[in-house]
Amino acid sequence: MTAQAQQRVTRLATLTAVHRAFHWLHLHQPQLRLWQLEMLSIPAPPFGEDARATWFLDRFRALGLTRVHRDAAGNALAELTPPTPSDAAPCVLLSAHLDTVFPADTPSIPTEDGPRILCPGACDNAAGLTALLAIAAALRFANITPPIPILFAANVGEEGEGDLRGMRHLFTSSPYKNRIAAAIALEGSGTNAVVTRALGSRRFRLTVTGPGGHSWSDAGTPNPIFILSRALAAISALDLPTTPRTTLNAGQITGGTSINSIPEQASALLDLRSTDAHQLQLTETELRQTLEASLEQESIPYTLELIGDRPAAALPDDSPLLKTVRAVDRHLTLRTEPRIGSTDANLPLSLDIPAIALGAGGAGGGIHTLQEWYDPTGRETALRRILLTLLDTLSQHVHHEQ
Numbered sequence: 001m002t003a004q005a006q007q008r009v010t011r012l013a014t015l016t017a018v019h020r021a022f023h024w025l026h027l028h029q030p031q032l033r034l035w036q037l038e039m040l041s042i043p044a045p046p047f048g049e050d051a052r053a054t055w056f057l058d059r060f061r062a063l064g065l066t067r068v069h070r071d072a073a074g075n076a077l078a079e080l081t082p083p084t085p086s087d088a089a090p091c092v093l094l095s096a097h098l099d100t101v102f103p104a105d106t107p108s109i110p111t112e113d114g115p116r117i118l119c120p121g122a123c124d125n126a127a128g129l130t131a132l133l134a135i136a137a138a139l140r141f142a143n144i145t146p147p148i149p150i151l152f153a154a155n156v157g158e159e160g161e162g163d164l165r166g167m168r169h170l171f172t173s174s175p176y177k178n179r180i181a182a183a184i185a186l187e188g189s190g191t192n193a194v195v196t197r198a199l200g201s202r203r204f205r206l207t208v209t210g211p212g213g214h215s216w217s218d219a220g221t222p223n224p225i226f227i228l229s230r231a232l233a234a235i236s237a238l239d240l241p242t243t244p245r246t247t248l249n250a251g252q253i254t255g256g257t258s259i260n261s262i263p264e265q266a267s268a269l270l271d272l273r274s275t276d277a278h279q280l281q282l283t284e285t286e287l288r289q290t291l292e293a294s295l296e297q298e299s300i301p302y303t304l305e306l307i308g309d310r311p312a313a314a315l316p317d318d319s320p321l322l323k324t325v326r327a328v329d330r331h332l333t334l335r336t337e338p339r340i341g342s343t344d345a346n347l348p349l350s351l352d353i354p355a356i357a358l359g360a361g362g363a364g365g366g367i368h369t370l371q372e373w374y375d376p377t378g379r380e381t382a383l384r385r386i387l388l389t390l391l392d393t394l395s396q397h398v399h400h401e402q
Contacts, residue, residue, distance in 0.1 A: 005320075005327035008392055013331055018391070020142035025134060025383045033117070033376060035059070036130040040110040040119045049074060049098040049156045056098070056129075056154040063136050065152065073169035076154040080139060080146055090181040090397050091149040094135060094390060096128035096360075097158030097166065097187075097344055101368050115375050122374040123364030128186035129154060130376075131360035134383050135390065147398040150390070151176060158344050161203070163308045167347040181397040182321055183355040184390060185344040188367070189374060190359030191382040192337045194325050198346035200280045200312025204270040206231065206291070210300040212264035222300045224266035225255055231302075232268060234294040235287055244276035246283050269307075275340055277312040310342055311350035320396055321354040328388045332381060358386055 012018055044052040056076040060068045065078035066085075076098070079085070100121035102108075110119035119126075136152055155166030171177055187195070208224040208231070232250055240246045248270065255266030272287065274280040288304065295302050315322055322338075329336040341357060348355035361382025366372040 002323055005323040005392070006330060008395065009324070009327040009331050009388055012388055012391055017142045017144050018387070021138040021144060021387055022384055024138040024141040025380050025387075028134075028137070029376070029380065032130050032134050035133055036117060036122075036126050036374075036376070037110045039129055040117070040122060040126050041108060043102075043104065043106065043108040044098045044100055044121070045102055045104040045106070046099055046160055046162055048104050052098050053154060053156070059133055060136070060152065063133070063140050065136060065140075071169065071174055073166050074156040075166045075170065078136075078152045080136065080150045080152070082145060082147060082149070085149060087175070089148050089179065091151045091176065091179050092390065092394050092397065093151045093153060093170070093176075093180045093183040094132060095153040095155050095167075095183065095185050095344055096132040097125050098129065098154050098156055099159045099162055100124070101159045106370070113373075115377050116373045117376070118371075118373045120370055120372050122372050124188045124367050124372070125158070125186075127189050127360040127362060127364060127374050127376075131186045131379075131383060131386060135387055138383075138387060144391075146394050148394055150394070151180065155344065161307055163203075164310060164344060164347050167344045171347050171351055171353070180348065180353060182393050183345060183348040183353060184386070184393070185355070185357040186360050186386065187341075187343050187357045188359055189362045189364035191361050191378070191385065192329070192335050193339045193359055194322070194336060195341040195343055195345055195357035196315040196322060196338045197275065197340035198311065198313045198349045199273055199275060199340050199342040200277055200346070201271060201273040201308065201310040201342060202280060202284055202306065203272070203308030205267055205305045205307050206270055206302065207265060207267040207305070208295070208300060208302045209265045210263070213262040215260040215262055218262055221262050222298060224263050224300065227295070227298050227300065228253070228255070228266040228268060231291055231294045235290050238283075238286060238290060240283065241279060244274055244279045246272075246274040246279055248272050248283070248287070273342070274312060280312055310346050313346065313349035315349060315354060315356060319354055321356060321393060324389055324392045324396070325356065328385055328392070331388070332385055334381070334385065358382070358389070360386075
């Protein structure tokens, strides 16, 4: 943390407009709760975020944001711009992901138990999405005009096989791809943590196929489930490093049609993760070699299909963005806790664009289960943290451009 960052943040926090924004956040916690309950009642399963994205477009318009639209990937986007916006100006991205991990037939009916909101996705990521609206509303109420545009994104495709497709589009294919100077992703609960290291992952579908047949009359025909099981046993014996930490999981097995049928196909979903990009590549090579050695003895074909690729990367310790977070935390008497995680920040970090993920305050539990819950008590502090971090980041990139 530099003295300059601390001075900037201290000066920001004394501005009348910033106090107005803080005041809005203080007074409108009931409104935030209503927004959260309303968005939770709109399911957003993987690849099914359309209805919730439409709801966000309506909220963005009601808040008076500009350039409200959905992009080609399905992200709900809006801007808060200077009086004379430029399509070439750098911008800062503030985002939260729309999707949950739950399939389309999962009931999405939020209930309340005291301060707790109970619903699949209540914390991950309705908490982040609510914070996204809160910051936009507070800025508008306080009449804060940013020096460069803020791009608000309720984005698709963060979870599972979504494979960061919303972020991937923004940073590689959209009109904003060369304009985003820094990115702040809002993710779940918590106030002190800041994700500065991107946990990399490679995800695969391993499929074994065969002729199939009757369990009695065709006995002896190669059985894809048995063959797949032997291959999984082989890769489960891989010696994975603890430094850098690397993990391999088989998360789902499918195949077969009945108990008395030799299946024609069997598949497994594999999740390989590492904190180090080079180690991720080395372990993938070892995985492929092990499968080849195991399956080349069999008489039926197999495929290993890549279905997900989240790059590993890290924000440098001397990054101005991290200095800003530390200065904000000191001002708010918070303890900065750098973390590693797999979030929407992975993509910009892998492109050397400064990025972090911040919690939206409060507390949560049962993440990725039907018993998921979120308690917004105390989230106002985290919202102040997000607001100050965003405002200081905006000012830094204006000065950099000049």
